[in-house]
Amino acid sequence: MVDIATRVYNHRWKMDPIVRSLIDTDFYKLLMCQSVFRNRPDTNVTFSLINRTTSVRLAELVDEGELREQLDHIRSLSLSRGESTWLRGNTFYGKRQMFTPEFMEWFEGLTLPPYHLEVRDGQYELTFEGKWPEVMLWEIPALAVLMELRARAVLGHMKKFELQVLYARAMTKLWEKVERLRPIDGLRIADFGTRRRHSFLWQDWCVQAMREGLGERFVGTSNCLIAKNRDLEAIGTNAHELPMVYAALAPDDASLAQAPYDVLSDWHEEHDGNLRIILPDTYGTKGFLDNAPDWLAGWTGIRVDSGAPEAGAETAIRWWKDRGEDPRQKMVIFSDGLDVDKIIELQAQFAGRVRTSFGWGTLLTNDFRGLTEDDVLAPFSLVCKAVSANGRPTVKLSDNPRKAMGPEDQIERYRRVFGVGEQEALDVIV
Amino acid sequence: MVDIATRVYNHRWKMDPIVRSLIDTDFYKLLMCQSVFRNRPDTNVTFSLINRTTSVRLAELVDEGELREQLDHIRSLSLSRGESTWLRGNTFYGKRQMFTPEFMEWFEGLTLPPYHLEVRDGQYELTFEGKWPEVMLWEIPALAVLMELRARAVLGHMKKFELQVLYARAMTKLWEKVERLRPIDGLRIADFGTRRRHSFLWQDWCVQAMREGLGERFVGTSNCLIAKNRDLEAIGTNAHELPMVYAALAPDDASLAQAPYDVLSDWHEEHDGNLRIILPDTYGTKGFLDNAPDWLAGWTGIRVDSGAPEAGAETAIRWWKDRGEDPRQKMVIFSDGLDVDKIIELQAQFAGRVRTSFGWGTLLTNDFRGLTEDDVLAPFSLVCKAVSANGRPTVKLSDNPRKAMGPEDQIERYRRVFGVGEQEALDVIV
Numbered sequence: 020m021v022d023i024a025t026r027v028y029n030h031r032w033k034m035d036p037i038v039r040s041l042i043d044t045d046f047y048k049l050l051m052c053q054s055v056f057r058n059r060p061d062t063n064v065t066f067s068l069i070n071r072t073t074s075v076r077l078a079e080l081v082d083e084g085e086l087r088e089q090l091d092h093i094r095s096l097s098l099s100r101g102e103s104t105w106l107r108g109n110t111f112y113g114k115r116q117m118f119t120p121e122f123m124e125w126f127e128g129l130t131l132p133p134y135h136l137e138v139r140d141g142q143y144e145l146t147f148e149g150k151w152p153e154v155m156l157w158e159i160p161a162l163a164v165l166m167e168l169r170a171r172a173v174l175g176h177m178k179k180f181e182l183q184v185l186y187a188r189a190m191t192k193l194w195e196k197v198e199r200l201r202p203i204d205g206l207r208i209a210d211f212g213t214r215r216r217h218s219f220l221w222q223d224w225c226v227q228a229m230r231e232g233l234g235e236r237f238v239g240t241s242n243c244l245i246a247k248n249r250d251l252e253a254i255g256t257n258a259h260e261l262p263m264v265y266a267a268l269a270p271d272d273a274s275l276a277q278a279p280y281d282v283l284s285d286w287h288e289e290h291d292g293n294l295r296i297i298l299p300d301t302y303g304t305k306g307f308l309d310n311a312p313d314w315l316a317g318w319t320g321i322r323v324d325s326g327a328p329e330a331g332a333e334t335a336i337r338w339w340k341d342r343g344e345d346p347r348q349k350m351v352i353f354s355d356g357l358d359v360d361k362i363i364e365l366q367a368q369f370a371g372r373v374r375t376s377f378g379w380g381t382l383l384t385n386d387f388r389g390l391t392e393d394d395v396l397a398p399f400s401l402v403c404k405a406v407s408a409n410g411r412p413t414v415k416l417s418d419n420p421r422k423a424m425g426p427e428d429q430i431e432r433y434r435r436v437f438g439v440g441e442q443e444a445l446d447v448i449v
Numbered sequence: 450m451v452d453i454a455t456r457v458y459n460h461r462w463k464m465d466p467i468v469r470s471l472i473d474t475d476f477y478k479l480l481m482c483q484s485v486f487r488n489r490p491d492t493n494v495t496f497s498l499i500n501r502t503t504s505v506r507l508a509e510l511v512d513e514g515e516l517r518e519q520l521d522h523i524r525s526l527s528l529s530r531g532e533s534t535w536l537r538g539n540t541f542y543g544k545r546q547m548f549t550p551e552f553m554e555w556f557e558g559l560t561l562p563p564y565h566l567e568v569r570d571g572q573y574e575l576t577f578e579g580k581w582p583e584v585m586l587w588e589i590p591a592l593a594v595l596m597e598l599r600a601r602a603v604l605g606h607m608k609k610f611e612l613q614v615l616y617a618r619a620m621t622k623l624w625e626k627v628e629r630l631r632p633i634d635g636l637r638i639a640d641f642g643t644r645r646r647h648s649f650l651w652q653d654w655c656v657q658a659m660r661e662g663l664g665e666r667f668v669g670t671s672n673c674l675i676a677k678n679r680d681l682e683a684i685g686t687n688a689h690e691l692p693m694v695y696a697a698l699a700p701d702d703a704s705l706a707q708a709p710y711d712v713l714s715d716w717h718e719e720h721d722g723n724l725r726i727i728l729p730d731t732y733g734t735k736g737f738l739d740n741a742p743d744w745l746a747g748w749t750g751i752r753v754d755s756g757a758p759e760a761g762a763e764t765a766i767r768w769w770k771d772r773g774e775d776p777r778q779k780m781v782i783f784s785d786g787l788d789v790d791k792i793i794e795l796q797a798q799f800a801g802r803v804r805t806s807f808g809w810g811t812l813l814t815n816d817f818r819g820l821t822e823d824d825v826l827a828p829f830s831l832v833c834k835a836v837s838a839n840g841r842p843t844v845k846l847s848d849n850p851r852k853a854m855g856p857e858d859q860i861e862r863y864r865r866v867f868g869v870g871e872q873e874a875l876d877v878i879v
Binding site for chain 1: 451452455608609610611613614616617618620621624657658661662
């Protein structure tokens with residue numbers, strides 16, 4: 020029996036929206052948003068989309084009208100009652116009422132601010148300007164929309180069984196990864212793949228496959244909507260945009276040097292336990308840790324998000340020991356360019372020495388490498404970053420010079436202020 | 450929107466029938482049935498299920514109650530009006546009214562005769578007795594039911610994503626075969642996989658994948674129901690049961706020696722063109738061809754269904770040349786234990802020398818080898834054969850002594866009558 024009503028309803032759609040909820044975003048965005056809403060609500064920021072994989076000429080692949088439709092659709096969204104109830108009533112990281120009534124009231128009234136879209140050199144220049152707490156919520160949906168529109172552009176040329184086999188191959192590929200992870204004792208792994216996912220439905224499938232295949236070893240997803248729908252833990256803490264904006268706002272070199280610690284000082288007031296995770300690499304991990312105040316050594320863990328992850332973890336372990344902390348009580352979260360081989364290696368190297376945890380992103384939710392001719396569905400390196408704050412440019416260095424962002428002269432200044440020496444250049448996988 | 454009516458309707462089902470139509474069978478069964486209905490309608494035959502893969506203990510895997518439900522369901526089937534219209538009105542092998550009004554009237558009134566089921570040594574002894582035209586129609590549905598019940602017994606223990614990944618792997622595996630076949634010039638290939646299919650839905654998927662992937666090189670399916678539903682050619686000619694029963698009925702050695710030719714003489718009267726395909730191996734290909742009357746050399750082709758297929762095709766080519774025929778005008782149909790490597794080899798060896806054609810069976814519709822632990826879904830060698838006719842045992846020799854069937858003394862007698870010498874023993878794959 021055909022459900023005629025469903026079919027007629029579906030035919031009436033003008034488009035197939037990619038992002039259908041304001042909580043189809045990463046959990047850490049909401050945590051950071053609340054922190055910004057509390058501490059720096061009036062900061063004006065500009066976020067900008069940057070495609071680091073220039074060989075993928077997005078503006079030639081993706082129709083501008085379709086992109087605008089998707090972005091306009093996101094601007095039409097507001098928090099639903101059920102989403103609001105979930106955010107207000109759910110327990111996150113063991114804590115009730117993670118989100119304050121003031122923040123929730125603001126979020127319930129929010130629609131995302133306008134966007135600015137131009138085409139240059141075959142790429143989209145997509146920028147968002149306005150109050151930081153509003154603009155920052157564009158990052159994840161903007162990335163997800165562009166990733167999925169690029170996939171749709173490719174998929175639109177495929178026949179019915181080709182499509183079915185494509186997804187069969189992708190499922191097989193992911194499941195083989197799950198099977199390789201299954202025997203690993205003490206594994207703790209989460210989905211961090213929202214921003215560069217192949218599509219929403221595919222991410223949702225991946226998350227469910229991870230849950231069935233890994234059981235308790237799969238600790239949750241960064242995606243709030245999927246966490247809500249699938250009754251999973253929402254996972255995430257904080258990201259580079261906090262120190263980047265705080266740093267840009269610093270009036271002089273002395274306060275610039277202090278900015279990353281100011282971020283964590285604000286965070287320290289707001290969060291405890293497993294939410295106290297240091298992201299030390301924004302302006303170089305080594306300098307950050309060398310100059311860190313002692314109270315930071317009491318935090319729960321460190322997230323390693325650039326550079327060689329083994330080196331980052333060893334640096335963290337040494338630092339904890341130097342500060343009189345027991346690394347075995349500390350957590351290292353690996354979240355940069357992970358795939359199964361690397362996860363297995365890192366777990367073998369660090370299990371027992373620290374509490375390890377893995378935030379698996381692009382190669383969980385978008386590993387379509389090798390599944391099409393000319394690899395036209397391979398993931399690519401698209402980011403959406405704060406590029407200025409109150410008119411002042413932002414800078415990111417990280418532990419990999421290929422990930423550095425910002426005006427050249429400011430990069431030099433930041434390298435000087437933060438005492439960043441030689442860095443090993445590593446390929447940016449995704 | 451959930452289609453509530455469909456869901457309620459589905460919940461009401463007592464079982465999920467495997468065979469839902471009397472034309473969910475091989476086309477050659479209907480052609481042979483019409484021939485038998487015309488030439489030997491009153492012959493009493495016994496068909497018996499034989500599991501040549503004794504390591505698969507069917508009676509321990511498959512519940513007897515479920516098996517009886519499925520078989521009883523098949524006995525409740527009769528030809529629907531649409532099926533009858535399709536058989537009466539369709540063009541088969543370029544011919545209208547392939548099935549006579551007399552045969553169709555009989556078929557429309559048919560329900561399958563009772564079955565007899567016992568368990569012995571972990572195997573089902575399933576036999577069918579009665580008039581040949583009725584009993585013979587049990588063969589394909591009985592095999593399909595047992596193959597699918599065995600698969601269901603295994604699948605019943607799998608979790609949701611395990612199942613999805615199993616089929617993803619099977620789809621990927623089949624599609625890789627299709628992709629290997631796609632570049633082969635002049636390929637003509639058909640689905641012959643009904644009897645040992647993994648399941649009806651899987652066969653249907655395989656057929657559609659072949660059509661999309663191979664286009665015109667996929668010439669059709671032996672399955673009448675799928676041919677009807679998918680608007681494909683129904684493919685098939687005749688099988689061993691005709692010479693086996695004719696031979697069993699022969700009163701003496703002289704008429705025994707003549708029996709296989711009597712079969713084809715009857716066929717000659719009824720069919721022409723691409724339906725005139727010799728199946729020479731029932732009692733040894735070499736002797737059959739050596740002693741064949743000249744009019745048989747005028748037939749369109751030969752089906753090679755046992756022994757080394759290269760040797761069978763070379764024998765056919767030599768025979769045609771000896772009889773003054775041009776092999777390039779003749780067709781060789783390979784149909785025994787085929788898989789992609791063998792198809793590619795045979796096509797490379799024989800393209801241009803004869804018109805080649807491939808009837809791809811078990812390893813098209815049931816290649817689940819390597820997809821589960823302990824290979825519990827690997828296909829196995831189940832057959833359902835005429836074992837006696839009017840109380841006399843049947844015998845099959847074929848070109849592979851491991852496929853020989855019948856009482857030992859009768860096998861010896863047949864080997865003597867048909868002058869079968871040394872035969873190469875080959876593993877029976879499926």
